[in-house]
Amino acid sequence: MASGKALNRELSKLFNEMWDADVHRLRPGKDYTIEVQGEASPVQQGDSAVQDNAVRHLFHNVNEERLRSIKTFSTFISLLDNYETSTGVAEVVTPEEIVENNCFLDAILATEVMRLAHDFLLKRNLAKQNLADFKHQLYDIWFQLYARKGDRPDSCGFEHVFVGETRHGKEILGLHNWVQFYLQEKRNQIDYKGYVARKNKTRPDKDDQVLTIQFSWKGFVKPIGSTFIGVSPEFEFALYTVIFLLSEEKVTRETVKIDEYELQMVVCRHGHHIGTAYPVLLSTTH
Numbered sequence: 001m002a003s004g005k006a007l008n009r010e011l012s013k014l015f016n017e018m019w020d021a022d023v024h025r026l027r028p029g030k031d032y033t034i035e036v037q038g039e040a041s042p043v044q045q046g047d048s049a050v051q052d053n054a055v056r057h058l059f060h061n062v063n064e065e066r067l068r069s070i071k072t073f074s075t076f077i078s079l080l081d082n083y084e085t086s087t088g089v090a091e092v093v094t095p096e097e098i099v100e101n102n103c104f105l106d107a108i109l110a111t112e113v114m115r116l117a118h119d120f121l122l123k124r125n126l127a128k129q130n131l132a133d134f135k136h137q138l139y140d141i142w143f144q145l146y147a148r149k150g151d152r153p154d155s156c157g158f159e160h161v162f163v164g165e166t167r168h169g170k171e172i173l174g175l176h177n178w179v180q181f182y183l184q185e186k187r188n189q190i191d192y193k194g195y196v197a198r199k200n201k202t203r204p205d206k207d208d209q210v211l212t213i214q215f216s217w218k219g220f221v222k223p224i225g226s227t228f229i230g231v232s233p234e235f236e237f238a239l240y241t242v243i244f245l246l247s248e249e250k251v252t253r254e255t256v257k258i259d260e261y262e263l264q265m266v267v268c269r270h271g272h273h274i275g276t277a278y279p280v281l282l283s284t285t286h
Helices: 009-021 064-069 071-077 093-109 112-123 131-143 157-163 178-186 235-247
Strands: 032-033 060-063 163-167 171-173 189-197 211-216 220-228 251-258 261-270 273-284
Touching: 009 235, 009 251, 060 178, 064 071, 071 093, 071 178, 071 235, 093 112, 093 131, 093 235, 112 235, 131 157, 131 235, 131 273, 157 163, 157 235, 171 211, 171 220, 178 189, 178 211, 178 220, 211 273, 220 273, 235 251, 235 261, 235 273
Parallel strands: none
Antiparallel strands: 032 060, 163 171, 189 211, 211 220, 251 261, 261 273
16 A cells, blocks of 8 residues: 555544535536546646646536535635635634634534534544534634744634645645635636546546646646545545544544545644645545
8 A cells, every 4th residue: 555554444434424424525427527638747846837738627517506505515615715825924814704614614513424523533532522512622623723834823724725825925735625626716716737647547537536636826836736526515524623633643644445535634733723634545446
């Protein structure tokens, strides 16, 4: 196995239960269509000039009506414009944004996916029993601001993982979420450059739900980034929260098999908060 770490069967079982329970997940070919196009060229973080091997958008179309009719997606989308993407620039959280954060947490806590995560964590005494207390716990992990650079509270786990940030005016941090990618691409803020091949599958299919891609955003290039495609916000939120709470390590890597995908889930902590979290696609069985 590429990671050198054995498959975590317990987490694989839980994450597959979540995958099956993720009724809000969008289906490839039905709710959205992607075009993977060409393979990305090798490039370093911070390079501004990079060959574009995909002339069209990654997302050919997405059923936005379905997206916005699902409460967890609609409340999630409302959070995406709440952040200043440059690290080092202090975030200002307005009362309206706090309300939006809470609406999102309320929406995901009502799902079966989050219930499975909560039950799993309860059995290990890692989560608060009461849902209101568990919600506070989630708020602290994901939305509590901290200083990623310098001493100003300029970042939080949610911003990094789901929205994306920039550093020193030349590199992209985070941005591991497909909805944000799609919406930014639609506004021509993101330019998809091509896919990054994996060892036992040279080219991804249009129905693959985990992709490794290269793209530029706000003029900076992300040489390689992995992302789930089509999954609900609660699925990713639950996945990363479980791994975060299971470990005290600064960086945790867990090898899991979800559906047909063998993944290394990486979660880095920033004190009591999530620093970053993303999947690394190791291989796929189809």
